[in-house]
Amino acid sequence: MQSNKAGRLRLLGSTLWPSFLVAGGASGIFFASIDPEMLRLETVPGLELSRMAGYTIGFFMFWMVGLASSLLTILLLGPGEPSSRRQ
Structure with missing residues (x-):
């Protein structure tokens, strides 16, 4: 059971x-x-957002794109090799 928790x-x-690191960069x-x-004024002028909210939304959008990339990589790698072969 502990191994499953450690794997997660x-x-x-x-x-x-x-x-997270990719989103920061x-x-x-x-x-x-x-x-x-300026981006807000060009895209959605009727929406009132502060500059800080724009930075925050942008960071989380970049983070979600990076997360999707990482999850896709893990999905494509598939399950690891069995523990009996690691010895």
Whole structure:
């Protein structure tokens, strides 16, 4: 039972952490050249959002894209080799 819990934690860590790092980098690069306030005015002028809300929404969108990428990679790798072969 403990092995299953450790496997889930490992899976969680191997998807959330890399996608978080990618989101941080992507947000930094994206928002270095694009102001969220100007982006809001160009796309949805009727919506009132602060600049900080724009940064936050952008970060979480980048994080979800990175998470989807990490999950797809784990899905394509398939199950690991049986523990009896690791010895």
